[in-house]
Amino acid sequence: MWNVTFFLHMVGTAALGFYLILPFVVGGIQKLSLGAQEGAINTIRVTNRFAQYGLVIQLLTGGYLMSQGDYSPAWMIIVTILLLAMFAVGGIMSKPLKNALAGIREKRRK
Template structure:
């Protein structure tokens, strides 16, 4: 059972890995035309939903593996807080993505939405890097 759970956990990791490259994709999207930006935002919105499903897989498989292992309470709290932060940031970024794509179609100014998207994508990347750090160095705390 452990190997199957670990395999599913790694599949979820690949899905969530999108959040590592998201700030860089958004940085390149600034130089695109309006219609290309709209397509990029739709692409990002779809992958955000895919990464959210990956987070659910991470939560379920990680919770099972955590219950089978011997980890400190502080480490478990840190990991759960980071996971909840990633769920929150991934969910919050969805509305500005939809509003920005709709604004691009209507030729409105979407600078407020794109600013929120950039901020939350950076927060997602930082939370994921911290999560990876604590997964690799789980004996540190």
């Protein structure tokens, strides 16, 4: 059971790699045409949703793995706070991405 949980935890970690590359991707969006901006922002929005599912996987599998190991309470608190902060950032990003996508689609119609 531990091996399966650890594998799922690593899959969730791979999904969270999105947040590491996000600043580099967003930095180059302004240079693109409107159509490319729309595609890039839509891709970021979909990938953010995928990363949020990765966060849920991290929460479940990480909780199980922490319960099986001998970790200090300070470590468990820090990891839990970081995980909650990542949930918050992912959720906060959703509305501006949706608004940016709507704004670009409106510009393209004109």
